[in-house]
Amino acid sequence: MPAKSPYDAVILGAGILGLATADALTSAGLRVAIIARDLPEDLDSAAFASPWAGANWSSFASNEKERRRDTITFAKFAEFAETNPSLARRTPFCYIWHTDAGYSNPWYKNVVYNFRPLAKSEVPKAYKEGVQFESFTVNPPRILAYLAGRLRDAGVPIVRRRVASIDEAFSAFGEVSLVVNATGLGARGLLGVEDPLVHPVRGQTVLARAPGVQTCYGVRDSNLPPGEAVYIIPRPGSDGCVILGGTNLKDDYSTLPRKETAERILQNAYKVCPALAGPHGTSWKDIEIVAHNVGLRPSREGGLRLEIEEREIKHDYLLPAAAASTPRKVAVLHCYGIGPAGYQASFGVAQEAKELVTGYLSKAQAAKL
Template sequence: MSKHVVVIGAGVLGCTSALCLSKEGYEVTIVARDLPTDLDSQGFASPWAGANWHSFWNDLRTNAWEEATYLKLKSLIPTGLVMKIPSKRYFLEDVSDDIEAEWYRDLVEDFRVIPKEELPEGVKSGCASTILSLAPATYLPWLEDQLRLAGVKLIRRRVESISEAANGMPGVAKADVVVNCTGLGAKSLGGVLDQDVEPIRGQVCLVRAPHVKTDMGIKGYTDGSCYIIPRPDGNVVLGGCQEVGSWDLSVHVDRAETILKRAYALCPELSHGQGWENIPVLRHNVGLRPSRKGGARVEREIVHVPHRSPAAPWKMTESSSLTEKASRPIGLVHAYGIGPAGYQSSWGIAQNVTTLVHDHFTEFPALICSSKL
């Protein structure tokens, strides 16, 4: 009997999780309002991300996800989707001890602490390494192609609740497991309503500078950071800001000017030394990073969903027998709230999701739905 998994959400986490699940033999359907090739949509963060691999966490769980993702992305370099780039990261405070203890120093290539005499004026510490970069405009369509080749169905539909995803809809069979990769949508998704979910507003400038080949950044500004991320397609992302709790999707002209001025001060080569006003800007982008107070939620549970009603499911308890005639239990796996680290954690989280789904079917084999109609 086939095991059907419905993934809600088609951002980088949802798509990567669906791909990993399909490779393990599960029947997988993605249901989402926005699909991977909706590259102009501001409804999800994946098209607007910096999309490089550069760890900024110090957490064992997250670092394990990042390490797995680094190894997978590195294996994609021959495809042209991912490229190696030298990186220099600077700090306005002296954090040399923290740099010396970076967890990934033996994972990436060429890691070193930058000597004081090599630091730009006003910078107190820094590190260099070789990291990875990709371009969402090519990577997300590639992910969609891989999903279709693997037999994963992609259905464009807004989902209001876990019950709706579980109970089937036109073109979608009933689910044995639902994987919740809704990002900020988890705040309003029926059956979840996670009020710890919050946006982190980011604004960037996408510029054309194929001659710029070094990732650079400065941390320590009171109103954000400065970063320069070259991509395989010759474009470069300049940022940025991290405005926690802001849902504003409009472009702020003053912020754009600050981004360009700081980037030019760090890398005059962006305009061949012709001033920040002459950096060839392609577009100004704003996206909302799907963050969560307390960190990402990646875990599984059992919930009861009504057979027909789209109402919110409830967790299985000792009194569940009172509702058994009107409902059925399903597995629910959550994977959302990683904030600005979606790409650099995506394959590790997807592997974690796959393990959680496998554990569910191993622990509850009797919960496979006998009728998918």
């Protein structure tokens, strides 16, 4: 039988939600450990979604709970922009369209800075109208490294390990009573979870160098073809790079860049912002390409699953011997299925996860007294 763990909880998964939640729990005084197939430094792993995000704060929250998460994260990015601008930068945003999809009056207009409609003369000539405001663009690899560094400095182990079932995580560091399931797409095939609502949304982008482009652009037209997106996101701390996108293709598992998609991304981005081609460029072919990227957003029908599930570990021939000991009651905090909102909701999700975990552990401790 495994010895009792020195940790209060084990986090399964080291993407943005796993790391942010681990950081929140550690800051609350809990002792946590992390196990993951992909580690924060695995920036080239095609199966690891977090390094491939755009990313910026541009909320599409549809209810009060989602808005709270995004607003908390906005405040965190504002803090980063002041103290560590390579992680997040306050950036002008320009959203444009032919047919408004609701962005002329978004819920967050009083959260971001200086929201206003664009004058006709300010709208890129390929479009009819738009809005301008200031929000934050972020550098995903740097945020992952920052959080991992904070956690390791606090004594949190981040260990590469692949598990087949959720129950294995309860004995990975000795017996714990709570595991945070932040496995993203892995929640679909993880024994004991096997959530059929989980699916990938394929995103393809181009990383380009364009130091002269300091504005984040997005086409928010209701007439965009299904699965297509058009955006330009300057990336802080990246030597003048921008992310050009993109695609939103549900149930597409391919992680190979497609040439025709890359060309469409470059052509559309150039229409919005010819400055991408540099001071002497004359077409989209003059954009300086750094890399072609593909990531699979870990989405879920119905959105994020963030809830405590109480369960019992029982003897099972599929489990390693150490995990198939005496039956015992445990709990899982499920924290997956965020889709494309991972970064803009991350610290708000972590705050909510902390509240659920500390509430559960306090209740469990009281029950033992």
